[in-house]
Amino acid sequence: MLRCAVVGATGYTGMELIKILLRHSGVAIAALTTRQQESIPVHQLIPNLVCKTDLVIRPYTVQELNQAADVVFLCLPHTEAMESAAQFRRAGKTVIDLSADLRLRDAKTYERWYGEKHTQPVLLKHAVYGLPEVNRKRIAQADLIANPGCYPTAAILALYPLVQQKLVDLESIIIDAKSGVSGAGKKAKASTHFCEVTENFSAYKVNSHQHTPEIEQCLSGAAGRKMRVTFTPHLLPLERGILATVYAKRKPSVSPQRILDAFAKSYKNEPFIRLHPKGSFPSLRHVRYTNYCDLGIEADSRSKQVIVIGAIDNLIKGASGQAVQNMNIRFDFPEEEGLN
Amino acid sequence: MLRCAVVGATGYTGMELIKILLRHSGVAIAALTTRQQESIPVHQLIPNLVCKTDLVIRPYTVQELNQAADVVFLCLPHTEAMESAAQFRRAGKTVIDLSADLRLRDAKTYERWYGEKHTQPVLLKHAVYGLPEVNRKRIAQADLIANPGCYPTAAILALYPLVQQKLVDLESIIIDAKSGVSGAGKKAKASTHFCEVTENFSAYKVNSHQHTPEIEQCLSGAAGRKMRVTFTPHLLPLERGILATVYAKRKPSVSPQRILDAFAKSYKNEPFIRLHPKGSFPSLRHVRYTNYCDLGIEADSRSKQVIVIGAIDNLIKGASGQAVQNMNIRFDFPEEEGLN
Amino acid sequence: MLRCAVVGATGYTGMELIKILLRHSGVAIAALTTRQQESIPVHQLIPNLVCKTDLVIRPYTVQELNQAADVVFLCLPHTEAMESAAQFRRAGKTVIDLSADLRLRDAKTYERWYGEKHTQPVLLKHAVYGLPEVNRKRIAQADLIANPGCYPTAAILALYPLVQQKLVDLESIIIDAKSGVSGAGKKAKASTHFCEVTENFSAYKVNSHQHTPEIEQCLSGAAGRKMRVTFTPHLLPLERGILATVYAKRKPSVSPQRILDAFAKSYKNEPFIRLHPKGSFPSLRHVRYTNYCDLGIEADSRSKQVIVIGAIDNLIKGASGQAVQNMNIRFDFPEEEGLN
């Protein structure tokens, strides 16, 4: 049994991770940590957890964790995760970091978008971006995996075949994305107050969301050249899910059918990508509580725009499910283990 | 007192219209009609109506209506409205039609997008498109006003200065719009069942929504040439409001400031347009139960895309409020009468 | 023009009060206060306010307030309100306090249920409980009005005729009440996080809610003897409204018709009570954004229980609307002024 630790287990991604790991036949949960002083039984944090469990979330010392676990999932706020990752790497642990700290290869870019000093720039060279559909081979070898952001997961999966196969004008890419409130985390804020959210909808961080460089870095890699995207996030009055509607101008020489073929071929063997048939499009209900990314493609629009709609559960494929998918790849478990 | 009739008063737009007309100091509600056999007291249909009223919705003969009213608002399903409009025009009434029947100047286009025969093509020549910010002078003279659709109102108001002043690439226009459920009407359908909508979000009629030609017709008029747009509607899990996020590529010669100036100048005297200051963007809560269209503009994006976000209440500025605004213009009432 | 000040104008009840006072033809808003350092334009706090206003909420000195206003509405947290009330009473102002501080006649009871010292017990003798349907005559003379809590308003109005006319067993009274989230105030808390509330429902403070003694005090007054009630509040996943379902055992000698007659007679001239016809019951939608209390009565149940369902908007009839109703009574305005 692979021994797993979840560091920072009381937030939304930590809670989802616990639920998934409890269903996984090849792992044991070795430690669940919190910085709060009192310990919290898992069944109290997640009361509708039907699997009986006696697990308790409590403070741990680094030494305890190093003895207890083989793989460490970091569900920490950004800036805290980088320090923690360095520490566990030094102890030889495999680290899967769910924060944003290790996703950008360039510390300067991180500092510009996150407004914080990056104290572990050396780690950035070793971290592998954990998007299996793009990076599966490298993930299988990685000891430091930077688990993608929720918006980037949905956006990149909706765009990757188009960009990598150069089927669209790279200057034309627009990502209009809509997220549920759990994406904002568990902490109470004015912006997550029920009365502020219900019967409301708005864009936020227009042209300035910190997931922008992560999307651009991954797509630039696919395109083989630097590229920029327009990314507008919106807040939906619902709990979980991201739906990204992406637009890209089809190149004149590329037929609509070739677009469809590109998706079919790229994602043929992907266990967690579901392509909708022509004329059908994803709904958040189709993906919630699953690790699927559903994609619907309109390649033949009146205006030559290719429209791709991607839907994920932001806490599963957009966070904890994908983290386990990465662990499965790294430790040679069946890729779907624990995820259905 | 101007005597008003609302034909088809039991649906969502009819109900909103009644509420607005009751607040209007210059009109009397002369008739409220339904095809159902039993009559319905207004205070039963709209129980939180605080203004006391004894008005009753009931079946009327055409003759009764012709005697009772000076202006007729049609809140009928499409195809029914065109017949009714013809009839009331023959009787010399001013007609404000809230359906889609008279919005498109070309009957063929109507038939292609609505899948129905247009039986009154002659009316299309006389109908004036009732978007005050674009057509105020013609509305003031009109006896047949085609009140705009909800999506077109939000989309056109967000794009008009850009297109009319040719500040953007006309081939690049994308409208990503999100609407509350009341836009689908009051009739119970599988798609409006609470359990289908709550905690869900999806696109629908991708590349094929019937409001597309209406948007294109109005913008083509502004551009002075035929143009096409990409329009993707989505369904929000909330009752009322449309938020349209529109994208258009800024021309290389046009500065971001010039974009902002264009909006400021175009809408300077508009009583129902509110421009957000730079960096601020509308929310549906800001506009619900009002006739405002709020606009937020990002002119200086990293990717040269101009992003404009427009928000309206789909039942007010997107329907009944705008119908009354049109009536006010036509009959020389203060434009805001009844609307605040 | 009566000059009004709202002290603590940035919370939910303050915001509602501003909206109502702006519609009131007999008053001028003389001051809107906050303890925060920066001032806030009202149209920023309430962006869908259609009436144009240049009012600004800002810090005031007591002296400024005493010069500016004739009547002072206190929208302060409990314990702060009592000090403030004392101060404004000393300056001769009429005070309408929306907090709980002056509702209970007995300081000891206050201290037991609110867990705080009562520093102004003398005020309690002078304060008049501001429930117009019960206390209208005394309100008309009062200079210190304790505006009722939201739950007590709904519960007492549903029970008053039964208790006062001794039609039911006073030992049998049960109040099962359900409130929207705005009742918990504007401050962000774990319990008001959207993800905690949506698709959820639960009871809270079972047998221990601080509104219990307020209900009991008012009903005991009506009964002419001390009585106790069972009161269970629940939290609804919606923004505004309280629906109270109350149960009381009909006395054997009392016919169902006599129950209905008692309500009809008690509330015959009440402008803000609407009795549903037999077999029909209130919905929160019927009352939201209004000052109405809707009541539906089932007097003839199989089990001899009288069931009364009362519905109000917790921020209007349950707070700010009732405060203005009280002001109207006190200053001899038409009772409905500003409230429809």
Added chain:
Amino acid sequence: MLRCAVVGATGYTGMELIKILLRHSGVAIAALTTRQQESIPVHQLIPNLVCKTDLVIRPYTVQELNQAADVVFLCLPHTEAMESAAQFRRAGKTVIDLSADLRLRDAKTYERWYGEKHTQPVLLKHAVYGLPEVNRKRIAQADLIANPGCYPTAAILALYPLVQQKLVDLESIIIDAKSGVSGAGKKAKASTHFCEVTENFSAYKVNSHQHTPEIEQCLSGAAGRKMRVTFTPHLLPLERGILATVYAKRKPSVSPQRILDAFAKSYKNEPFIRLHPKGSFPSLRHVRYTNYCDLGIEADSRSKQVIVIGAIDNLIKGASGQAVQNMNIRFDFPEEEGLN
């Protein structure tokens, strides 16, 4: 492998049943039926079903079903279920009926409350009421199981120890219950339109809900004498869950502790009852997507009322989960199989 058929598989309870049976290690789904002409792949009906399945819902002949299945679950509208049950019993199948048709022992009572003729009164003698916590032994022997209604499940489980052990005044029982919208079924109706439900709350069928005699029959059995209850159902603006707040007057001779002990003892070995510790109460979030019934008890209220709050998922413990629990008991599977 036990071969199961689900008759009427396209509604909400059918869909839940499919999901549960797919997780059950001891059964095979032998047939899923619909009366609609076209067949529907299960993964289309339930798109977020992660377990891959090729199952198809289609019309079946009775003969086909009799050959295919050992146990038949009926997810049919009432009045249809009784005919179907008779047919499958004649063929020797074990029948678990999720409708109301076989729950009441007296055909006359059925006819009075459901307003329909009962055509199979003979079956009523053989049907066993499938509430495991009350009837486990008889269920283990039954070939015709009447699966309880959702409201009765929550209400009876909250009241059973009190009534059976005669700890409360049997004349005093009040059930104030609140249900999510899925309880109203999948069919589109005015009352389930999103715009009607969101931000709304109301009681319905006050004193006249058809689940009343089912509750009374079961509790009368426990009490050993005929008794009546007051039952008020309400509609919550959420998808799934029932929370029942029940009230009963504690007998003077019974101590609060004895009440708590009665629950502890009655439900000691129940795998799907979870008792909250003193002072803590259930939430719908705690039980949704589970077969649990959570109970919180306030035995020591100021007014001698015992307050018990019971929460279930109306589609699981209130319908399909309980049906599988019954099957497990009947066919000697572990009682929790498929249910966690």
